[in-house]
Amino acid sequence: MRIEAAVLRHHDAPFEIETVELADPTGGQLRVRITGVGFCHTDVLPRDPSFLAQPPIVVGHEGAGVVVEVGAGVTGIEVGDHVLLSFDSCGLCENCVDGHPAYCFAFFARNLSGRGPDGPGPLTDLSGNAIASRWFGQSSLATHAVVSARNVVVVDKDLPLHLMGPLGCGIQTGAGSALIALKVGTGDTFAVFGAGAVGLSAVMAARVAGASRIVAVDLHTNRLDLALELGATDVIEGETDDVARQIRKLTGGGVHAALDTTGAPQVIASAIDSLRPTGTVGLVGAATRELVLAPAALAAGKNIMGILEGDAVPQLLLPRLIELWRQDRFPFDRLIRTYPFSEITAAEADAASGATIKPVLLPHP
Numbered sequence: 001m002r003i004e005a006a007v008l009r010h011h012d013a014p015f016e017i018e019t020v021e022l023a024d025p026t027g028g029q030l031r032v033r034i035t036g037v038g039f040c041h042t043d044v045l046p047r048d049p050s051f052l053a054q055p056p057i058v059v060g061h062e063g064a065g066v067v068v069e070v071g072a073g074v075t076g077i078e079v080g081d082h083v084l085l086s087f088d089s090c091g092l093c094e095n096c097v098d099g100h101p102a103y104c105f106a107f108f109a110r111n112l113s114g115r116g117p118d119g120p121g122p123l124t125d126l127s128g129n130a131i132a133s134r135w136f137g138q139s140s141l142a143t144h145a146v147v148s149a150r151n152v153v154v155v156d157k158d159l160p161l162h163l164m165g166p167l168g169c170g171i172q173t174g175a176g177s178a179l180i181a182l183k184v185g186t187g188d189t190f191a192v193f194g195a196g197a198v199g200l201s202a203v204m205a206a207r208v209a210g211a212s213r214i215v216a217v218d219l220h221t222n223r224l225d226l227a228l229e230l231g232a233t234d235v236i237e238g239e240t241d242d243v244a245r246q247i248r249k250l251t252g253g254g255v256h257a258a259l260d261t262t263g264a265p266q267v268i269a270s271a272i273d274s275l276r277p278t279g280t281v282g283l284v285g286a287a288t289r290e291l292v293l294a295p296a297a298l299a300a301g302k303n304i305m306g307i308l309e310g311d312a313v314p315q316l317l318l319p320r321l322i323e324l325w326r327q328d329r330f331p332f333d334r335l336i337r338t339y340p341f342s343e344i345t346a347a348e349a350d351a352a353s354g355a356t357i358k359p360v361l362l363p364h365p
């Protein structure tokens, strides 16, 4: 089938919308007509020449759309179903079986290599050359995608489907990090470093969980203002020397849990410093440099936890977040700005500059 897809041909080239050939779904796969697809910071990682996935590639891993074809062996999902696409997992390894598919032993191969176990994926260009097209098992920056059934969450047909895609990664990661990985609970204190799509989703989730104090730290005052509207009780401008001291003061000795979404070593060190004894900091930001810590930094029983996708099972977490959204208790749509598909370069630039918190591309006008 001929489709349009945003192809990254070279590390430093813009995404180009090309007509390409999409193979039919095979066993365990579905074809989805993409209604809307979020742009996540992870989508630019193949621009790094040392990264696992490399151009030519179609990225996109926050797709939402309608099932138009069902491959062999798929049960419980039908043509016409509305679906959100999330990350891929094997379903067979110890962690998948134990209910932690984000820690699938094959997570990096299945999601971040851009390729499938048996080749580059279902896309070829019109000269017949393969394009890496199994990014997060979906490569959904396209009008259509062939996806793994395990990636799919079926949702109600009355939802504004074109806005729902970011639930599959950025929003799930923030909410799941607070609720599932860090287990922020009633009366707990919580700090978020970086108030972007992931951090603000963690703020909204911590409010739902009944955290007593939710501190958001960022460099942009407009993001801090939004954090206050979404549930933060306190905000602090980052890059002041005493962020950790201010947080300890606000929370009677430090927070129970903190989430770093910046990946910046000095911010992570500050997050650790803001914990109360036995507190835990979760790391989700794509780190750029090594983290160097004094051996005593984790004294008093402090913990550091790397987190992928909020340790969520998408089929469990996403319907819950949608129900909270219906009740106006999780207004994730306030993070979103939509763009026509042809404006993908603007969407990428606005995500990078911070002008837009969560761009969503609309592949069908």
Ligand SMILES: NC(=O)c1ccc[n+]([C@@H]2O[C@H](COP(=O)([O-])OP(=O)(O)OC[C@H]3O[C@@H](n4cnc5c(N)ncnc54)[C@H](O)[C@@H]3O)[C@@H](O)[C@H]2O)c1
Residues within 6 Å of the ligand: 040, 041, 042, 169, 170, 173, 193, 194, 195, 196, 197, 198, 199, 217, 218, 219, 220, 223, 238, 239, 261, 262, 263, 264, 267, 283, 284, 285, 286, 287, 307, 308, 309, 310, 354, 357
């Ligand atoms: N682990 C996962 O599963 C997973 C999933 C989705 C995204 N991510 C990663 O999470 C990170 C955050 O994603 P996002 O979409 O929220 O990005 P974002 O850029 O919207 O948010 C990051 C925020 O950090 C702030 N910031 C940067 N430096 C700071 C500093 N020194 N002090 C305080 N704030 C600072 C920025 O102003 C920005 O608002 C990205 O690196 C992304 O790749 C990881």
Ligand SMILES: [Zn+2]
Residues within 6 Å of the ligand: 089, 090, 091, 092, 093, 094, 095, 096, 097, 101, 103, 104, 105, 106
């Ligand atoms: Zn697995």
Ligand SMILES: [Zn+2]
Residues within 6 Å of the ligand: 040, 041, 042, 043, 061, 169, 170
């Ligand atoms: Zn992502």
